[in-house]
Amino acid sequence: MKTFSWLIKREFWEHRGSFFWAPVITACVMLALNLMGIITGEVFLRGHPSVMVDGTHLDMIGHYLTAEQLRQVGAGLDMSMLSVTGVLSTIMAIVVFFYCLGALYDDRRDRSILFWKSLPISDRDTVLSKVISATVLVPVITIVVGILAGLSMLVMVAITATFHGANLWTMLWTAPHPFQMIAHLLAMIPLIFLWALPTIGWLLLCSAAARSKPFLWALAVPVGAGIIVSWFSLMGVFNLSSTWFWQHIVARMLLSVFPGGWMAYDPSIFQHTESPMALYDSLSLGHMYASLVQPEFWVGAIAGIAMITLAIFMRGHRDDS
Amino acid sequence: MSTVIDARDLTKEYKSTLALDAANFQIESGRIVGLIGPNGAGKTTALKAILGLTDFEGELSVLGMDPRHHRDRLMREVCFIADVAVLPRWMRVSEAIDFVEAVHPRFNRARCEHFLARTKLTPSQKVKQMSKGMIVQLHLALVMAIDARLLVLDEPTLGLDILYRKQFYQTLLEDYFDENKTIIVTTHQVEEIEHILTDLMFIRDGQIVLNTNMDDMGERFVELMTSAEHADAARALGPLDERHVFGKCVFLFDGVSREQLEPLGELRRPSVSDLFVATMKGTYE
Numbered sequence: 001m002k003t004f005s006w007l008i009k010r011e012f013w014e015h016r017g018s019f020f021w022a023p024v025i026t027a028c029v030m031l032a033l034n035l036m037g038i039i040t041g042e043v044f045l046r047g048h049p050s051v052m053v054d055g056t057h058l059d060m061i062g063h064y065l066t067a068e069q070l071r072q073v074g075a076g077l078d079m080s081m082l083s084v085t086g087v088l089s090t091i092m093a094i095v096v097f098f099y100c101l102g103a104l105y106d107d108r109r110d111r112s113i114l115f116w117k118s119l120p121i122s123d124r125d126t127v128l129s130k131v132i133s134a135t136v137l138v139p140v141i142t143i144v145v146g147i148l149a150g151l152s153m154l155v156m157v158a159i160t161a162t163f164h165g166a167n168l169w170t171m172l173w174t175a176p177h178p179f180q181m182i183a184h185l186l187a188m189i190p191l192i193f194l195w196a197l198p199t200i201g202w203l204l205l206c207s208a209a210a211r212s213k214p215f216l217w218a219l220a221v222p223v224g225a226g227i228i229v230s231w232f233s234l235m236g237v238f239n240l241s242s243t244w245f246w247q248h249i250v251a252r253m254l255l256s257v258f259p260g261g262w263m264a265y266d267p268s269i270f271q272h273t274e275s276p277m278a279l280y281d282s283l284s285l286g287h288m289y290a291s292l293v294q295p296e297f298w299v300g301a302i303a304g305i306a307m308i309t310l311a312i313f314m315r316g317h318r319d320d321s
Numbered sequence: 322m323s324t325v326i327d328a329r330d331l332t333k334e335y336k337s338t339l340a341l342d343a344a345n346f347q348i349e350s351g352r353i354v355g356l357i358g359p360n361g362a363g364k365t366t367a368l369k370a371i372l373g374l375t376d377f378e379g380e381l382s383v384l385g386m387d388p389r390h391h392r393d394r395l396m397r398e399v400c401f402i403a404d405v406a407v408l409p410r411w412m413r414v415s416e417a418i419d420f421v422e423a424v425h426p427r428f429n430r431a432r433c434e435h436f437l438a439r440t441k442l443t444p445s446q447k448v449k450q451m452s453k454g455m456i457v458q459l460h461l462a463l464v465m466a467i468d469a470r471l472l473v474l475d476e477p478t479l480g481l482d483i484l485y486r487k488q489f490y491q492t493l494l495e496d497y498f499d500e501n502k503t504i505i506v507t508t509h510q511v512e513e514i515e516h517i518l519t520d521l522m523f524i525r526d527g528q529i530v531l532n533t534n535m536d537d538m539g540e541r542f543v544e545l546m547t548s549a550e551h552a553d554a555a556r557a558l559g560p561l562d563e564r565h566v567f568g569k570c571v572f573l574f575d576g577v578s579r580e581q582l583e584p585l586g587e588l589r590r591p592s593v594s595d596l597f598v599a600t601m602k603g604t605y606e
Binding site for chain 1: 369372374375376392393394395396397399400401402403404407408409410411412416420421423424425426460
């Protein structure tokens with residue numbers, strides 16, 4: 001266990017820039033943009049009756065707050081927190097994608113694998129430490145940074161609201177919203193982990209197996225297969241369209257590192273998109289976890305674990321150092 | 322004395338070539354063995370098999386373990402320095418020490434710091450900022466702080482200047498080696514390690530063609546320097562090799578008694594490099 005935690009630490013040392021600084025810098029840029037937006041709004045809309053921040057009429061809050069409006073304001077604040085994390089998670093997906101491609105390849109290329117292999121660490125632990133880094137460490141860092149940035153954003157909004165005679169402070173700290181959001185985001189981690197497994201497995205397998213250009217292999221194999229399937233309408237044999245193949249094989253192998261991707265596979269989530277409030281409701285944790293009943297989740301996770309197992313085998317038997 | 326490595330019919334075939342061709346050898350503990358061979362003779366393949374980095378056929382036992390199946394356990398007792406630039410470039414000196422200390426049960430931090438104190442390396446320095454010589458100093462400090470039973474060195478001083486090379490072997494001999502440890506080293510700079518070796522193994526075309534300790538080598542091989550008039554008599558005794566230096570003939574004999582040779586001229590112990598050249602004659606033809 002001690003060895004394993006040091007292996008994770010090792011991954012963090014090596015990828016400090018993409019694991020830690022990328023989300024921190026992105027969050028800082030977003031906060032700066034938000035601040036600039038608020039200042040611009042204040043300067044140009046001075047004296048205007050309604051200043052809108054994150055879809056909420058600030059002046060309105062000060063005057064009449066019905067229960068429904070209160071709920072809307074809360075939802076708006078929640079969405080603003082979610083939106084920061086949303087942007088960060090896109091960055092995270094790109095980071096994880098390229099991290100996995102290089103994880104078992106870069107050290108073979110620069111031959112530092114000979115140093116790692118001269119230490120009493122099994123190939124299994126080495127590969128698993130990379131899986132955990134990609135599926136737990138990076139999402140945790142991203143979400144923590146997202147939460148801190150989201151809270152900072154709420155504080156900015158609340159300060160602005162104060163100038164307009166509205167008191168959002170009590171709402172921020174007494175209403176369940178921000179804390180509910182934090183819990184919500186943290187609770188997403190197991191889903192992100194399960195969902196990402198097929199892509200992580202595929203990329204690590206390419207990374208462990210390719211003699212050169214793992215990126216090309218990772219992309220060419222599923223996309224090439226997809227083109228062949230579409231071209232010959234092979235899926236007709238199983239009474240499925242080739243779209244099914246693109247959606248459930250190709251996309252799952254390459255794009256599952258994007259958190260929340262499962263929503264695209266669950267039609268029930270977007271049943272009520274007619275109003276923003278309905279969309280907001282559909283993003284609730286209950287809905288997210290309801291996605292777990294999809295076989296998509298579990299079949300993908302099993303395929304991912306199989307590919308990770310194969311990557312461990314390749315790591316031990318690939319002999320090109 | 323116990324056997325550290327026991328290889329029987331060790332064979333490794335790459336796509337078209339036979340890198341190891343039923344090689345047999347044993348290495349006892351407390352020895353410093355030079356594994357010497359021309360390029361492509363199978364030196365690195367043999368070392369990789371010993372370290373569990375490659376698959377092979379035949380039997381191989383390293384410290385009683387099969388390196389194919391127990392590499393991670395084996396690495397608690399075995400260290401290796403493969404070539405110069407294998408330390409990860411992003412790593413800092415302090416990170417390297419912290420990491421090895423955490424994962425290696427036989428690592429002694431104080432010892433490592435003691436070795437590093439003699440160098441110009443600083444804890445925050447990254448490997449990519451170091452010269453080749455400094456990288457080897459760091460690697461050697463890490464490895465010497467591990468109380469291993471077997472140390473494998475594959476061309477450890479490749480690309481280093483002579484100061485670093487001398488220091489490398491001197492440190493190894495003075496501060497590391499003892500009767501419980503075994504060192505296997507391959508290098509092309511034979512003359513530099515000649516005086517530290519206790520055993521010599523020549524490998525050619527995947528087979529061990531000579532396996533001797535240095536004392537026996539001195540008994541078995543004799544170099545005779547003689548004038549032209551005795552040359553025919555010397556040739557009649559079947560020398561391994563013949564060369565001419567300043568009008569003198571130099572013959573290398575394998576297993577010919579000194580009594581027979583002494584009347585013919587001056588006898589010397591051959592150098593490992595002369596012996597190597599004579600043994601490997603015709604390798605690239």
